Amino acid sequence: MTAGLRFLENGMVDRNTLVEYCNNLLAADAFQDYCPNGLQVEGKEEVRRIVTGVTASQAMVDAAAAAGADMLLVHHGYFWKGEAAAIVGIKQRRLKALLASDLNLLAYHLPLDVHAELGNNVQLAKLLGWRITGPLELGNPRSVGLEGELNEPQSGKQLAQSLAAALHREPMFIAGHQRPVKRIAWCTGAAQGYIDKAIALGVDAFVTGEISEPTVHAARENGIHFYAAGHHATERYGVQALGEHLAQHFGLQHQFIDMDNPV
Incomplete structure (x- = not known):
């Protein structure tokens, strides 16, 4: 000091x-x-x-x-x-x-999003019981978002219910497929544009705070579930x-x- x-x-x-x-x-x-x-x-x-x-x-x-x-x-x-x-x-x-x-x-702002113990993304994973497996932004040592796995596979609707129960806010859920959700990526706040990074990782679902009009088409056409769980609620x-x-x-x-x- x-x-x-x-x-x-x-x-x-x-x-x-x-x-x-x-x-x-x-x-x-x-x-x-x-x-x-x-x-x-x-x-x-x-x-x-x-x-x-x-x-x-x-x-x-x-x-x-x-x-x-x-x-x-x-x-x-x-x-x-x-x-x-x-x-x-x-x-x-x-x-x-x-x-x-x-x-x-x-x-x-960003320093609190990415911190490895106290950050918004780590704390959201802790709240939901998700296991962190890596960064959302490959090759970026300060990746804002994260990739992980659920403890048990869930349907898209079940994951939406889990988010609602934990965050006390009903998420907007855009369904992209019918298979169970196991691998997941997330980035708190206004990170709907990061859906392309989640698609590149091949995960089953992407969770963030907000949604934009193009996000719906990206989710449906790329076969990925998308959840807008609230900017405030996720942070x-x-x-x-x-x-x-x-x-x-x-x-x-x-x-x-x-x-x-x-x-």
């Missing part, structure tokens, strides 16, 4: 120490991402209580402030490439609320795992707040 960073009394940590720890843990600097990873909005120097959530919406910021958080840790933060730079409208209101509460905003679990890890490592308080999103 870098000289000058400091641990405080039990149950509290210096903000910069926590941020550096997260950046190193998630290898944040190794990614070319669509947004800045790490500390996006600076707040209190000392952190006792972390609130985690999927997206730093206005409702999420308000809930974190009401919960007495010193830091809000999310998967979807701010300052995305291509967005307007002006601090107006909802961007102004969100930033105003963060600054008024002296609330740190910490966000990790609840990495940020929770990271929050729990930080709570245990630093002795902090942690609370996950789920702001429901049907997409």
